[in-house]
Amino acid sequence: MHSLEDLAYGRKLLSCFSDFLNALYSEGMTRKTFVQYRDNLWLLGGTIIGKASLDGEYPENPLRILAESVADGGILPDHFDHMGKVELRAFEQMCRRFEKFLKESK
Numbered sequence: 001m002h003s004l005e006d007l008a009y010g011r012k013l014l015s016c017f018s019d020f021l022n023a024l025y026s027e028g029m030t031r032k033t034f035v036q037y038r039d040n041l042w043l044l045g046g047t048i049i050g051k052a053s054l055d056g057e058y059p060e061n062p063l064r065i066l067a068e069s070v071a072d073g074g075i076l077p078d079h080f081d082h083m084g085k086v087e088l089r090a091f092e093q094m095c096r097r098f099e100k101f102l103k104e105s106k
Helices: 004-026 031-055 060-074 084-103
Strands: none
Touching: 004 031, 004 060, 004 084, 031 060, 031 084, 060 084
C-alpha cells in the first residue's frame, strides 16, 4: 500500500523519467527496446520510493537520490533475485544510459 508521501515523492521523479523516455523515443529505438527501458525505469522508481518509504525519509531533492541510484550500473531493483541474468543486464544497461542522460542534462 502506498502512502501519500510515496505518491508525492514519486511525482517529483516523474518529470525526469519523462524527459529520459522522450529522449529515448526521439532516438528512434525499437518499440521492444523502448518498452524494456520503460519497464526498467518503473522498477527503478519503485525501488527508490520503496527505500524512502522504508527509511521514512523523503529527501527534498529526489534527483540526487536518482543520480546516486543509477551510478555505476545502478542499484538492484526490488525482487532482483527473481530476475534472470538477461533481465539484470538490461536493468544495468538502462541505469548506465540514464546516468549518462542525467550528466548530460546538467
